[in-house]
Amino acid sequence: MNLGLAIFLSAVIISLVLLFNFTKDRWNWKKILLTVGILILIIALALGIRYFIIPLYNYNAPETATEFWEIPLGSSKADIKFLKGEPSEIDSVNSNWLYLTGKYNYEAYRVNYYDDKVVSIVYYCSDYSYSAHKLSGRVYIGYNLQSLKDFFGEPTGVSSHKDGVARIYSFEKYQVLFFLKENKVFGYGIYNPQYGTIHY
Numbered sequence: 001m002n003l004g005l006a007i008f009l010s011a012v013i014i015s016l017v018l019l020f021n022f023t024k025d026r027w028n029w030k031k032i033l034l035t036v037g038i039l040i041l042i043i044a045l046a047l048g049i050r051y052f053i054i055p056l057y058n059y060n061a062p063e064t065a066t067e068f069w070e071i072p073l074g075s076s077k078a079d080i081k082f083l084k085g086e087p088s089e090i091d092s093v094n095s096n097w098l099y100l101t102g103k104y105n106y107e108a109y110r111v112n113y114y115d116d117k118v119v120s121i122v123y124y125c126s127d128y129s130y131s132a133h134k135l136s137g138r139v140y141i142g143y144n145l146q147s148l149k150d151f152f153g154e155p156t157g158v159s160s161h162k163d164g165v166a167r168i169y170s171f172e173k174y175q176v177l178f179f180l181k182e183n184k185v186f187g188y189g190i191y192n193p194q195y196g197t198i199h200y
Helices: 003-023 029-057 077-084 145-152
Strands: 089-091 096-100 107-114 117-125 157-160 166-171 176-181 184-191
Touching: 077 096, 077 107, 117 176, 145 166, 145 176
Parallel strands: none
Antiparallel strands: 089 096, 096 107, 107 117, 117 184, 157 166, 166 176, 176 184
16 A cells, blocks of 8 residues: 555545544434445445356357367468468368368368358367367367257258268357267367358
């Protein structure tokens, strides 16, 4: 506490003591203190809700994803190479690059682009118990559809594989999508809705 603040607080305390001495016979100080105490309690409660309860409630709320695997949507091919190096496979027909990263199981990132700009980044994993990357602060490998709905709400798009064993669920508001097989997530990622979602 610096000297100026100490002087100020001392002056306030002395003023309150003098005010009490001069008015204790005329003012109902019990009622005044009770009113002031209630006001302080209300203010403290409001501040507590604003700065502690609301942030805690929103801590797990999903956010719109604009970056995944340290690659922002809209990045160029040159940006991708700089960030991740040469891809394991290049599919020029479908405009995507594949990066195989798994050592003991199939694990890969597929970066899709349009007009030299990244429009989606998707992660796949063959092992339901393993995942190398978080999306919106969570690891989703092995989640079921209801768990996704509980967090993101109803999906805005559904695409089924031709054999019917797998589906893609997309959530446009958050720019995220999930690949499910046997009602378990085995892949997920982000996409730019302006270019449409990913379909089987």
